[in-house]
Amino acid sequence: MSDSEDDANEKQVKIVILGDGSAGKTSISERFSKDAFNRDYNQTLGIDYYLKRINLTHSYNVTLAVNDVGGQTLGGDMLDKYIYGADIVLLVYDITNLQSFENLEDWYSTVMKYCAGRKPLFALVGNKSDLEHLRAVKAEKHHQFAKDHDMLAFFVSAKTGESIESLFRQVTANLMHIVLPKSDTDARSVITATIVRQEPQNSIPIKPKSTQSNATRTSICSLQ
Template structure:
């Protein structure tokens, strides 16, 4: 039985990964159920907040930290992930370099959190599944790395909304140690027709903008 005092909790969820992997789009889809095809790189850090209900009518507020892709080179990254309950490493399935970047992010983050009193839940997120025909990262490589690193394995499409809410709710449930039945996950699946791919979504070359930044912070809340 879950203690009544645990029925409302604030969880810190951090999204990391290279630029143009779709982190901000995932946050916008989760918090606002919206998608912007125009690519605008996050500089430093953005915040998003949404309250979700887990099985057993457990209310949880997720404070989502969207870390800019260039921040891996920043001394601030350890502060960004400090105290996190869950960390999602996001990459673009159509960009092999993005997956290599996800591995680098994972290695760096694991070094930072290994001395933590409470280790956050980790997830490897392959984004842009609506562009399956352009896939460069094999599912076998994704699954093998997730298993090796003891990470939850997920695939999403911020464009269509596929599995986005499932991702956040599943990670929250994992942190709270609340089982998520398949029927609960299926309720979140809403098929949405993908739009034509915009040329503006093409990812910049990795390493071209790895300069630390801390501006352009916004707070978006849905209750």
């Protein structure tokens, strides 16, 4: 295939990750973009931005622009700018924290308010599946919420990396109406990411350039 043909099959998809602070949004983003996990919790202020290019099929390349939005931005002045143009929205909660799950209704309503008739593809993501013994949200509630809001549904672990690659590949394939073979959903074709931190007072996030070097970053209850 020539370079021009390859470029013709190159698409960019904007993914916005929303949810309460400490739900693991940044950990999911970093596990996907760098295959790394930071045990220390660092609150995201504003937005962190990642680029990763994947081969969705042998002849179809996709650049994922992953926008990791800080959990404190719900109701903030910049949230509409962060959501604008989103193709996919991942609503993330911590399966050991019931409140983080219950707050997703507010996140969902906010996205729908700002999308102005252009509904993105939604996926419900229960993070920290490695802590199943501490689960505070029943799987049935997870799947019912996804069904009620017409969402895809996933359980992942940013700590272990379980199902992270599959999550991003499957939501992207679903958006583009591409059927992935089961053996391909956990493929790890990677071109590393550049990360830019944007503070809440700034305007729409600046698009970083994709590089070939390693990515860097600037910057419980009873079962219900």
